[in-house]
Amino acid sequence: MSTTQVVNPRLSCIVVGKLGESQMIRGWHEREQDGRNGIPYRASGGESVFYLKHPPLATKLHLILSGPIGLRKTPLDGRIIIDKLKYQLPLSVDGWVLRTFPIESAKEAIRVRLIISDPVVPDTVLHNGDARALGWFFSAAWQE
Secondary structure (H helix, E strand, O other), rough: OOOOOOOOOEEEEEEEEEEOOHHHHEEEEEEEEOOOOEEEEEEEEEEEEEEEEEEOOEEEEEEEEEEOOOOOOOOOOOOEEEEEEEEEEEEEEOOOOOEEEEEOOOEEEEEEEEEEEOOOOOHHHHHHEEOOOOOOOOEEEEEE
């Protein structure tokens, strides 16, 4: 996607496997399912972007995320950038978590970027030929 392309999301939330995946614009891997509990997710890459319609009174963004399960022993570190607000997000790699971030936007849509400084390549751990660079596993986003 060109950085000059105008994105006009229709939904203020994303639930992987249910709705809003078309708003996950760049840097996402195909949908998968957590074998432990059935949660559908899409893995982010080194930098992944999604857009959400922004309800005028929403002040918080909620994300359900996990680290790359079974692929590393240390937290996965990176940043979440919501429009121009930047937040650090160290994330344990052993389970799904809910993280909440403040939103300050007068715009009709927000742009959310997930940037991972050290993505995991499954082949380096499992020797399975999977050369994808994996960041956080993303399941849902919504605002309130």
